[in-house]
Amino acid sequence: MIVLVGGVAGCGKTTIGAALAARLRWVYADADDFHPAANITKMRENIPLTDADRAPWLAAIGAWMDEHIATGTDAVVGCSALKQRYRDELLDGRPEARMVFLEISRDLAHRRLVDRHGHFFTVNLMDDQFEELELPVESEQLIIVSAAETPDRIVTEIVDRLGLAAHPPRPGGR
Numbered sequence: 001m002i003v004l005v006g007g008v009a010g011c012g013k014t015t016i017g018a019a020l021a022a023r024l025r026w027v028y029a030d031a032d033d034f035h036p037a038a039n040i041t042k043m044r045e046n047i048p049l050t051d052a053d054r055a056p057w058l059a060a061i062g063a064w065m066d067e068h069i070a071t072g073t074d075a076v077v078g079c080s081a082l083k084q085r086y087r088d089e090l091l092d093g094r095p096e097a098r099m100v101f102l103e104i105s106r107d108l109a110h111r112r113l114v115d116r117h118g119h120f121f122t123v124n125l126m127d128d129q130f131e132e133l134e135l136p137v138e139s140e141q142l143i144i145v146s147a148a149e150t151p152d153r154i155v156t157e158i159v160d161r162l163g164l165a166a167h168p169p170r171p172g173g174r
Contacts, residue, residue, distance in 0.1 A: 001074050002065045003162065004090060005101035006081035006136075010109035011147040012154070019155045020076050024164060026114060027068065027075040034060040048128035051083075057168040058089055069096050082132045091141050101136045102147035113148050115116035 003026075016028050021028030032040075037059050039049055061079050068075040081087045081099065090128040091097050109129075136142055143161050145154055158164075 001162075001164075002094065002097040003076045003158070004065075004081060004097060004099040004103065005076060005078045006087070006099055007104060007107055008080065008082065008133055010111075011102035011104040012151065013080065013102065013137065015075045015151050016100075016147075016154050017078040020100075020158055023154050023155050023159065024074065024076070027073055029064060029075065029077045031057075031061060031077065031079040032085060034064070048132075054086070058086055061088055065090065065094060065097060069094065078130070082129065084134045084136070087136060087142065097141065098162055099136075099142040100162075101142060101144045104143050104147040106130055108148060108158070118162070139148060 001024075003017075003020065005013045005020065007013055014032075017030065018028050020026075035043075039053050039057060042053065044048060058079075061077060064077065065075075079086075079090065081090060087099060091099060095143055136144065143158070145157055145161070147154065147155070
């Protein structure tokens, strides 16, 4: 199975995705690692990405998913997937894929982004994320989870709702 962890910047895709992968002992990849250098440069300069900018990024994530599906390797990958057509591109034709969309308020996302340092995505781009967002609807392949809970609670909810067999958290959260 491949689990996509999506949502706007600041919702916790990296934190939750990495924690979910660790709990399940699956492979993890962060969506940021799939961006071409030009996208990162734009975001550092507070320039919102366009659909054309996102196309190679989504294709790279899809290719990564396909590689893991082909080898039967369970994995988790973060990807904002703000628009329905992005979610369709990543989920359609991949029955092994599920998506967890982390729902967050604008205020909480703003607070988290202000507190985040050293990342190329700045709080100045947050409004663009909410403007681009097409809220998903739950389906057989997609669940919506509140990002306002603690990471441990969110991961537990994901594991439960997707019916995954998780390994117990290691002492000290590792």
